[in-house]
Amino acid sequence: MRLKFTKMHGLGNDFVVIDAISQRVLLDEKRVRAIADRRFGVGCDQILLVEIPSSPDVDFRYRIFNADGSEVENCGNGARCFAKFVTDRKLTGRSSIRVETANGKMTLHLQNNGEVTVDMGIPVLNPEHIPFTAAEQATHYPLEHNGIQYTIGAVSMGNPHAVLTVGSTETAEVETIGAAIETHPRFPKRVNVGFMEVIHRGEINLRVFERGAGETLACGTGACAAVVAGCLQNLLDSNVKVNLPGGSLTIQWQGPDTPVLMTGPATTVYHGQIRL
Numbered sequence: 001m002r003l004k005f006t007k008m009h010g011l012g013n014d015f016v017v018i019d020a021i022s023q024r025v026l027l028d029e030k031r032v033r034a035i036a037d038r039r040f041g042v043g044c045d046q047i048l049l050v051e052i053p054s055s056p057d058v059d060f061r062y063r064i065f066n067a068d069g070s071e072v073e074n075c076g077n078g079a080r081c082f083a084k085f086v087t088d089r090k091l092t093g094r095s096s097i098r099v100e101t102a103n104g105k106m107t108l109h110l111q112n113n114g115e116v117t118v119d120m121g122i123p124v125l126n127p128e129h130i131p132f133t134a135a136e137q138a139t140h141y142p143l144e145h146n147g148i149q150y151t152i153g154a155v156s157m158g159n160p161h162a163v164l165t166v167g168s169t170e171t172a173e174v175e176t177i178g179a180a181i182e183t184h185p186r187f188p189k190r191v192n193v194g195f196m197e198v199i200h201r202g203e204i205n206l207r208v209f210e211r212g213a214g215e216t217l218a219c220g221t222g223a224c225a226a227v228v229a230g231c232l233q234n235l236l237d238s239n240v241k242v243n244l245p246g247g248s249l250t251i252q253w254q255g256p257d258t259p260v261l262m263t264g265p266a267t268t269v270y271h272g273q274i275r276l
């Protein structure tokens with residue numbers, strides 16, 4: 001099978017984007033891993049598929065696979081790249097694009113300056129729906145691993161996130177603590193782990209150890225989850241600049257029961273073809 005693809009990134013969180021409308025695409029875990037392999041394949045954090053939607057009230061189906069082969073519910077940086085991809089390939093002429101994901105619907109707005117604002121939906125805070133094991137919903141939770149007590153915020157942006165507040169993202173042990181919390185038994189579907197340093201109420205530094213991909217240069221849903229967790233803990237205001245290793249996003253959230261808005265760039269690197 002030969003697959004045409006486009007290599008893209010959102011602040012260094014990189015993607016192989018595949019148009020599955022104009023070509024037949026059969027992906028399984030082995031093929032996803034082969035494409036995502038940085039030495040033997042194209043290399044990426046996630047693969048994004050553009051498909052025909054199942055309902056007429058949306059424009060596309062947006063599917064996401066992590067580099068480890070798992071299919072997941074959401075990807076924020078990917079959503080911005082998705083909007084640029086379908087626009088550049090003239091699959092749509094709309095500047096507001098509705099997509100369905102494995103976990104709901106989202107709207108992607110192309111801005112005149114080339115950036116994309118994504119309405120990421122209302123964050124889910126009920127532990128059962130994150131999913132996260134906890135006696136009751138709280139703004140933060142104790143989490144024990146190997147005799148060490150962590151304090152985390154727990155949020156779903158369609159996909160699950162744990163957010164730790166740290167003194168400095170430079171010295172945070174992202175690889176070791178991230179890997180340990182990713183597979184913590186209280187997160188039955190595993191979890192993305194964010195390390196947030198609050199600079200002031202309108203700006204944070206953030207590093208994210210992503211479920212199924214390891215640490216990435218940026219995570220859009222992670223940025224949203226960190227701002228939600230920070231607001232709930234009264235550390236942040238409603239408009240926050242999030243500095244990730246690959247660059248900055250603007251995240252806006254007015255509080256519970258309102259959607260999170262994420263604004264940032266989307267970049268095309270090259271077009272290619274791979275034989276599987």
Ligand SMILES: N[C@@H](CCC[C@H](N)C(=O)O)C(=O)O
Pocket residue numbers: 013045046066072073074075076077078159160192210211212213216218219220221222
């Ligand atoms: N890079 C993403 C998130 C991709 C999915 C995530 N690793 C998961 O397993 O939920 C983003 O920008 O949001």
